[in-house]
Amino acid sequence: MTRYLLLVAPAFLLAILGLNLPNSLDELRMPQFWSLPVELLLALLLVILAGARLGRQLARVLGLILALMILVRIGDRLLWLWFGRELVIATDIELVLPLLEVSSGGWRFLPLAAVVALLASCALLLAWPLVKGLQAMAGLPRPLALAPALAASLWLMGGPISAAGFTQVKNQVARLADARTAQMRFQAALATDDWRRALPAELFPQLRDVDVLVVFVESYGRSSFDQPEVATAVGPSLDRFAAAAHDAGKILVSGYLRSPTVGGQSWLAHATVASGIRTTGQGGWRVYLQSADADLAHLFGRAGHATFMVQPAIVRPFPEADRLGFDRLLFAEELDYRGPRPGYVTMPDQFTLHRVEQLLDDQVGGPSYGQVALIGSHAPFTPPVPRPVPWAGMADGHVFAGQIEPGMDPAPLWADTNALLDAYKDTIARTLDVLAGWVMLPSARPRLVLLLGDHEPAARVLGRSPGYDVPLHVLATSPDLAAPFRRLGFVDGARPDPSVEPVGMESLRKIMLDGFAHQRHPKLASTDGTAQLE
Template sequence: MPSLRSISALAGLLVAVLIVLLPGQFEALTSPWAWWRPPFEPGVALALLVLVPARGRRMLAWGLALLFTLMLVMKLADMAALGAYWRTFDPVSDWRLLGPGWNVLSNTVGVGWARAGLLLLLVLLILVLVVLGRGFEAAARGGAGWPRRALAASLGCSALVLVIGGLGGNGWAATTTASIVAHVRESRSNLEGLAELKARVAQADPDDQPGARLFTGLRGRDVLLLFVESYGRSALDDPRYQARVRGRLEVIEHSLGRVNYEARSGWLESPTVGGQSWLAHSTLLSGLWINSQRRYNWLTGTSRLTLTQLFGRAGWRTVAAMPANTRAWPEADFYGYDMVYDARSLGYEGRPFNWVTMPDQFTLASVYQRELAARDDVPVMLEAALISSHAPWTPIPTLRNWDQLDRGRVFNDEAVAGDPPAVVWQDPERVRAQYLESIDYTLQVIGSFVTAYQQTDPVVIVLGDHQPASIITGDRATRQVPMHILAPRGNALLDEATEWGWTSGMIPAAGQRPVGMDQFRHMLVTGRER
């Protein structure tokens, strides 16, 4: 009958092997081939435990247990990052996403379930650590009498395979080691990219022009920059969504014609996907490619001239409407707004739609009454984040009469209608259906807003911030998002967009070349690409 020490050693080694074999993405969990890799790392650990002097084995056993547990944490983090953002986890800067991630999760499944899931994860990690630590201890004691030369040879061979597999990127060996090496390389590449970005910012900014020369074709008009959450190219191209979304865009285009408006549309390349909308906002406003939290943290501490500040220099009052913000937003100082409205100051008194603090219709109505309708003496440049199309995409409000919103209380019944996210998210098809409803709603709101308030002749620039998560798009989608410029017929910006090669109307041509989101500031300032 096996001894308790043998069982403990076997359990520890088995857990170590499973950690090493665990694929780094959810899609691979069901593929048997993704699990078939020679698990060399546990062999190296076992050989080390036996070869070191007896007095150091216990400390080494628990050190290795901690190392393997951290490997598991990194793999789980990679799974989450790949599922949400189409990239691996960045251990240097992604920890800052824990707060926003918790807010989305708790509002999707409920605070109680989110806490239970977090507690279960912590218990699992502690259990893994204990099983590994005791197992490695038992294995070290049990293997103390093994031939040391054979163990040394085994250690050398395993280490050689780890180096070949890890550094060479071979798919047949050492996936965990290769993953660690890839993280190190990516971190180094990110640092090099940040150094290049700093060098570019140190150079003269070609968009830094006197106010009298800026935006002359937009003089006297309100300019609205509307970011639509998770509005990516897949909404227009994916067969599951395109008929509904393109149909809505055609309806908007027809309604624009009735009020003497026209549209131009194109594709932009977003720096992010699945989330981190602030990277898209900062990229467009700064004219720099901000594709990581590390770059964002650095950028917002600089004096880089933003599109907002350029409009302010040219005589516009600059305003931000950020309904997702429920607390102080220190980065607002970097952008240079004259006024910032958030969930606390937009005047919404209705119920939230889970994570979504208020419907997009109320956001636009509120900022219109507070800023656009209230000021005839100075034009307003508004940047607004429209968040009704943010996950969990349930429930979805309906378009109401613009002058009967009753401080948002008219939406109360809809805010608690239908199944909660915890139910909807059990079925991926329902999730996709809800996403489609949310995009259609926000586009409908924008079209209705422009036609309802076109008497002030604003120029409205609508764009997606990023593609949604892969549960919506699949794993082969681009990072492109649509942009639509809506302006009174004959406006100079429409002519410039035509010169850029953009499509007339609300639907960008399929073969139209996308431009980087970091290009748009320069295009708006100079009328041409950089």
């Protein structure tokens, strides 16, 4: 009897703890957390009905299935805790290889094998007590199957029986279905987009001689303004940024946008801005890459602008980028940075902006449109962002030798939530100081810069579930270039008005097209720009 209990009790406890894994520690006190999982009851029913011999074999299969359900539940809760979003196995699986390659300096297959081995080991460790517990029940007389059957029936009647495992499976199937319908929604959004058929003369006529830059600042969200412990640290740098814009004779207005992502996957924000379609998942991203023919780069190119993309975080082949409408693609290798690498980040943001200025200076025949990603404020927020160096001596980046301060290793930093928040605050403050120096640089042509956060940092960084709002700073060399944004409620300076409702990031394309047309064409102005791509 003792041996029987030693086998069965761990199986019951593991199933309850794993399948009912709470969203927070507070839920441990809730009765439903300690409910019997219907998945375990049905497994017991099946192995008892199968008899001793077949039941033992069936227990191996059912135990592994329960273990996989628990693993998915753990993964889903960890992703929510760290990044504030749910797991979508069908599309998130493709993120594993690039993440491992970046984090391991290019040696992706060895860490991939380690991850696969770790997951397999976890599955087996979880499955072992479940299998042993189920096998112990397999020899019971078949009439005793009535007990788990009656208990499971309580679930159908709304009784105190949980079904978190089945809910997890149902959610994954639903999320996969959403991803597969993304292409239809994308095509429908394209069909109603009249700007795709606009003549070149109708595209951005007020920006004919204006350099336009869309610059994404990594992990820069509304928390820098309304979360007190972050705002206090970032505030002085925001003031310096605003003062630099004023001293340079530039117009600075600010407001909020609503990002499609939080905690990561910056490319979803990039696709949303470019396409005018809210792109919230990997399925949508893939469809965007296949169907992009009227995003901002294509439209500016048709209007006569030279177009370029600067993405210093891209270190592996990205052939799909050829479809995005850019004349030039500059990734980490093409940017030719020869200085010391600051941790995960391939190069300092100041060097990236230096290369952007070179691109603009080299374009003597007309204006440019550029999409730029600044990654100095990317997780893990260590080592610290280098202090600004003289712009004139930037050259190939050797000037940063000796400028990279030591920082905590990522693992202990992310284990210490107080140190992590401090590192994040310092990262954003230093990034804004770099931008303040960039704003002071002269420009040969009129310029419009849309400087925006891509998303909030992960929930673990802020100590709370982050929102989706991010700041947009509009820097312009004349008041007319800022006028379309003032009409949306954007205000002077670097601090947005918190009472103004943020617009979706997908609206930015339409704001640009409508706002810088000679006059608003009734048919073109009717496009609402609110389509969503999962």
